[in-house]
Amino acid sequence: MSHPTHDTDLTDDTEVSNVVAFPLPSTEQTDADEVEDSGALVEITEANEVEVLDGEIVDEDEAPNAGVPAVLAGTARRELLPIIPAWLADRDQFQATVRWAWTYCHHTARYHAVRVPLYTLKLTAASPRGMGRAVMTWQRWAFDTESRALRQSTIDAADPSAYLALSRQRDDHVRTRLRVSAVTAFLSALGLGVVWLMYPEAMQTVLMWTVVVSIIAFGLLGRREDKPIVKTAVLGQQASKLTPDVVVRAFVGAGLCKEDTPVTFAQPIQRDGRGWLAVVDLPYGKHAAQAVGKRESLASGLNVNPITVFIDPDQVSARRVRLWVSDVDVFAQKPVTSPLAGMEEFDFWQPIPFGLDARDRKVTLPLIWSSLLVGAIPRMGKTFSARIPTAAAALDPYVELFVFNGKGDGAWRAFEKVAVAYGAGVRDQVMELLVTTLRKMVADMNDRFERMAKLPVDVCPEAKLTPAMARNKRLNMPLTVLSIDEVQRYLEHPEYGAEVLALLTDLVKVGPAAGYMLILATQKPDGKVIPDSLRGQIGSRFAMKVMTWQASDTILGAGSYQAGMDASKLSRSHKGVGILLGSDDSELAEQGGQITRTHLLSSADVEVMCDRGRALRSALGLLKGMAAGEAPTVETTGSVLDDVANALTAVAGNAAGAHTEVVLARLAEMRPEFYDGWTGSTLAGALKAYGVEPTQVWGTTPEGEKKNRQGYKRDAVVAAQSARIDHAR
Template identity: 35%
Template sequence: MSEHIDWDAYEQELSDVDSAPVLVDSAADVTPQLVPGGEHRRPVLPPWLKSLRAARDMARWALGYTWHTFRFHLVRIPVYGGKLALRSPRGLWRIVRGGFRWGFDLEGEPVRQAAVRREDAHEYLKLSAQRDNRVRLRVFLAVTGTSVLCCAGWWLAMLPAWQRYSLLALVVLGLGALGAPADKPLLDRAVVTARVARLTSDVVIRALGVLGLAGINQALAKNGNAVGFAAPITRDGPGWRADIDLPAGVTAGEVIDRRDKLASGLGRPLGCVWPEAAHEVHPGRLVLWVGDQDMATSRQPAWPLLKAATADLFKAFPFGTDPRGRTVTMDLVYTNLLIGSIPGYGKTMALKLPLLTAALDPTAEVWVFELKGTGDLEPLAKVAARYASSADDDAAEAALIALRDLRKECAKRAEVIKGLPKTVCPENKVTPELARRKSLGLHLLVVAIDECQELFSHPEFGKEAGALAEKVIKLGRALGVVLLLATQRPDAKSLPTGVSANVGTRFGLRVLGHVENDMILGTSAHRNGIRATMFVKRDKGVGQLVGAADEPQIVKTFYVDGPTADRAC
């Protein structure tokens, strides 16, 4: 007998299967997966443990702290002795009173009185017998001890006078130590330390909540855990580091733009709070470092190269320190440098450091053109093959002639490199070995133009100078020609677009607007959170360094004054 098939029911079942929702996310899909190359491996050792300079600084601080504390208390020994002498009667009274209470078992008196109040005769008799046994033993020990002390006193009376007085002084000092009030310590404080609160997740979330960012406030209102932390908050050098994942739609640049409010929310000085964007992770990853001390007022170490006899431009040279106090280095070869800020914030000082490094390299040639005419770079006149310092057209014309010669020099060097065999010059660029061969003429050539806006905005020289500078920047990088430009007026007229767009390394100190910020640090730098506009009046010498490392860095340059630079040259 054939089975009857209900075709209508079968078609309905197929229809239900087709219309069922398809689950596109499995449990494994929504769980974070470890993808090769996608993880961020934290260093095995903290950075401060791998820094020789940090170790030296810590050792120097410990020795200095110990030496200061020793001297502080040494000169106060007479004061401490007087305090102990005044407190010795109280110490003697405490010994006598304590001995009396111990000898007659007065500490058990409240328990015996409680037994009397309860009229518990059996308990009282037992406690009294225990007290009598204790008193007999303790009185015997006290009498024996007193006899021994009397004999010792008789023996001490036979000692020389200086020994008697020394022992008497020790006894008085000991009694003074026993008589010290609990609320009045004997020693004064040699160092008054600042109380810096620990950075916690609650403190960070509270500070982010006062920034006035709608994305953060709305996310926190819906979920108190909307702000995430990619790693535990830890000590990082002289401060605390927090890796923060901001709520969806909020970028690190928005927080950086409100650095003053963030510092207010954290209850810390503005110079202690340094938020940075971690673009290599995602735009919403914020790295917040909160220092113990204001960066603007912290002690800056001496420039390390001042103790060096020579320098090698093919190696990175020390340029400054970051907020954590770590040395920041900069490469000068195969790049060019643009420095910009408003007047008076360390632009010329920042330019002086690479020039002094070049002066210490015996294979490098230095040209210096200072178009302000104040002589800030005059020490370099001792070592510069070309030097001009003036606010008139003579110095600007000298800089223009130098750019013309640089353009010719680039062409000549390109011909020399092209004629070298591949075994000698495999990458078609100047190497340390080639730079040291005088016969080739490929030595490093470092040319600095301070206040370059005076040249580029010149009605007669400006257009040609801008075109030449752009050519030199593009061609000279591989030819051992390094161009250093510094300006206090970064705008389109004073800094040609072709120049600002091709410079590889940039250092922006304080500026007042996002247009100037992007002229120095690169297009969209302000939008991406790289902002020299966040620096305030006290942040002299502090700027954003772009191009010297994979990520932008906040750097406080080393300070080399005029006489020191003169001695170095």
Template identity: 35%
Template sequence: MVPQNPTPDDNFDWTAAEADVKNVVDLDAVRTRRDSEPGETHFEVTLDESPTPGGMPVDPPPPSGPAGRVPIVPVGWSTWPNIKHSIRQTAAVTAYRCGFHALRSPKYAIVAAFWAVVGLFRLTGRQIRWWWVTEQYSLRQATADANDPAMWLKLHREVKATRTWRFIVLSAEAMTVVIGGPILWATAPWWALALTITAVVAFLAHLGRPDDRPIITPATVSGRFRRVNPDIILRAYYAAGLGHPDKPHQQISFGSTMARDTSGTGSQVSIDLPYGKTFDDAVKARGAIASGLDVAVSQVFITRDPSSHRRHTLWVADRDPLAQGAGRTPLLRCKPTDIWQPAPFGLDERGNKVCVDMMWNSILIGAQPRQGKTFAARSLALHCALDPYVKLTVLDGGGKPDWRKFALVADRYAFGLAMTRDGDPAEIVLEALREIKADVQDRYERLSKLPVDVCPEGKLTREIARDPKYKMPVRAVFLDEFQEYFDLGDISKEIAALLVYLVKVAPAAGVFFVDATQRPSGVGGGQIAQQFISFRDNHQIRFSLRTGSWQVSDLVLGSGAYSEGHDSSTLLPSYKGVGILRGASDATPTVRTYLADADDAEKILIAARKLREAAGTLSGMAAGEDITREVRDVLADVRSVIERNETGAQWEEIAVRLADRLPEAYADTTAESISAQVRSFGVRSVDVKRNGKALKGAKTDDIDAAIGRRKAA
């Protein structure tokens, strides 16, 4: 590949400069040597050439292992399990190829026979031309044109002598075939005949077949790759504006040699930017770097180097690493998990396993519809389900079938917004959040009173969480399509207040949230909209699958993600279950999540229920508890706080009395929310006088009438 307009700095001999680059010296010295020892440019390389096993021709693979040494025995043959795996893998590929070609062998035989006939004629023509010495025609014609009879006669005698002995050779060849063929046919065993015929047909077919018409179809197709070398990298970085080849102290230098990575799926090199340029600059210029390398942006990955903010590692994948799924979830083993250990989530762009530490963190997942948002949240919920000591609450505002099977293990669950046999889902959500808030507050009080030898840091430990006498198990709350709970009218005011409180306070008490939405921009306006934003922004870990714009991506990943070069709107629509994970570690990888479809989830949840039954931790709705009895009778509660001698009460009074007498249910209630709930039963909001001041409230007779209507219904 030769550039259309190569610059002077493109044309230097990297081989001559290699020692300088390895030592990370200034490129001015390299240019001086280049000018005195001109060489060929590295741009003259084959496009889409298959990479050499082991790396670039002049660069060794990078060291590996704690001692910084390449293993003497390859990893694939270092242990007996690895040897067995390698043998099985090789045998499987060989068996596949044998079966592939065996099925097509009749076609190969017919095509080979056809081209063998063509090859026979071509071989005959070649031998006739060889016998007749046709290449001498031009010489004799030249002597004739020059009127040189002596030379012509000499050439004529030479050609006659040559034709004579070549005729003898061809005659011997023909006699061998005419006489030896029948003898071989009559005396040789069948396998010798078969081998001879196969060899002859193959030879003739090779002569007759055009170069672009192969007889045998490849069973496997080798990938085609863009070979990357240091010159192309320099061109890309300079084109991206990260340096300048001719300005002092603005040159790009290398902190390592260009080499294949240990996985054999790409090339990597350590880059030193000019002083003043930062890692963030390189991340922002990732698209321009990909253009300069002439590869897709999904093949370029930049990793921070902890030793310097101007140094980073550039990894260029041979092919798009995000186009291939991560495979089935390892949770299909149905073995018990431990919530105190990170949950398996997927693979990053380089095939490394990515795990998410769920303890003490709240996790936000956002994406467009049908990009794998629910599957990503559900994979984390399955990890929690397999830990029998985790108390699960699953609330799905969308009512999709993806979460229904969690009824096998969830302490509290609500699906959709339509009335069900379990009651009103909105009321179940409200009651569940109230109960969780009360539990969190109680936990903080009890943890502060535990002795230091039991609770050293005043926070929940694994031993406390798993000891039933403390009654403080880890609680995991999963909300899918949580925006629906902010758009239910007056009841949303209390739900929103509870969610904001819990997402801020609960994780430190061992109660964490995993929340998914397809509308991270928020709902409506006013106080609920502000609470939505507060709830969304108080998640420590964020995972964004494909979004519609960089602005929405920033809402999911958090402010500043786009300026750091992280934009989930650039993910292709074909990427399902692929997103950017921010906040889980120092890195921000692009993750291909593990797959767990409906059948996989059901299998895991059945196993999880058995684990809970064996541990005696199955509780709540999964254990058959009738949650409807915990839903408050608002009319009865309001009637109970109105004194006998009162004809009515103002909404403000009712809210204060409810919070004082029934704090477990009405601690956060407001005059507006209680008014909305009571009026939904047909109770009028009228003026009620108190201390000479008339404010809106409810009459006792109206409340009694509403209770009577409900009983009669």
């Protein structure tokens, strides 16, 4: 099919259709016989003529980007800039911008006003030098001294005609300029004379202003480059302006671009809250993670404190970053009281107000389908941070709350009013209560999954708990929040620590789907104390000040340091500040690591909130457990290790061990409220913490046959019991 030329006449009978232009191969590729491109087979002949061998006429309505001009077709894939700038559209940002402008102008005016006498002395002292420079400049101009070198060159070249021409030109210039100077002087003197004759009373004022203007003019002309008359009014970071030159200098200094290939700006630098926002495009091949890792180098190039520099990736492009430079140390400001303190009730299914980011934007923490790990060195606000989501759970009457405080102080005592179970310290009775609680939780979790599997799809979609299910008393599947502060003290317990680890790990792995959320806080973010089997399953992390980047990686997850997230760089003076990161599929994970200043919830606020939560639960008949005055049921029969030892004694007799299914059946008979629903993997996880691993055991199956299967040997269990006793001593 041949193509018509552009000058082909189209009559009224000609059928007109839109032709979709296929990208044509370069004419340099003459050695290619055939190229298949965009569904059309294109043949390149020796004369570089292109012939479409196969094509299709596309109707106007079906054509890609039909009706869209070609110049706008690519714009649909680009980010549309806001019509009204953010600092005008947002009331808070507008007020912040006005405050900054007022601060800048007010400070500058006051700074220079008090230095007017000093500036006068400097200008007066420099005016004689300036007058001399003015006279010399006038002399060079009036007598055309600049052309002297040119005339000398004609003498050296022995060119008399050129010399005579230049001499006549110079004489003309001198005569004209001297006349202009004389006329100017005469008119100036005449003007002064007229003023003196007609307005003698104003002559003194005119002379005074003449002297003032002369001093200023000659003073500025006579100033020295190394000693400016007027210095800048802003030497610090506050109220200083961020300019493109400064930003480019910073990125060049950080090695993120070169002077011949600098960064570009997606939009003009503008005020944003209490700082400046620059949307920067890195050179091709560079990516945002590299800029995030160069935060301190960029701060050096900007000549500011690193704590005021924040770099966030932009979703539009992998090479685009949003550079925000604060006027002040935002994290040194007075903390903001949590909005939870003023709420009468809270829906725990909604994201929890957690704090503010550097730009004073609200940061929320969604905990549904997730759990939270908080880590920090002592006295950095770890307990205050962990109490925020726990207090949110207290304000939801449909949430069953369990609280354990490993430190044993009174920081969590207010939650006794609403908690189904509450324990403080690591005394034996508290440990037994915690272990009993965890066992019941694991058994209930397994029971929930079994019951949810039998529910209709419209009642239990996606095999997860829903708000309607959680609030249905008949189903008895309420949201359950377990909050443990100083969890390392329970995990290090010589007798129960291993079982606590196994049970917590089981809850964290699959519990969220059944409505179990955990909030764990520790001042010992150690991989040995909180192993990856537990830590790696927690979806949300909040790392406050730690001592090393390795400790930061332990909390936030491996690879966080390489991604530019290092909690060891946080300042000790910034209480309640940390890096909030989501590592699961929640909304928080999509936002990446955020440096967050948590809201403040004082002990008095928590006390009031727990009173409200208690009243809500009492009104709905949902006050349970220790909060309702019920004595906790505590099992003192020992740990999982002891139960397995007893089960092996009962079922194995004199044999070396028993199969896993046989041990599980015996455990379920001994304590069905705890072990009913346990699987082989659940038991293996619980015993692994004691160093007991399943192995091949020759024994009798439940069907009475002798076979070699996975099981546990009596000697290994007894040895683990002895090792635990020796460790306790």
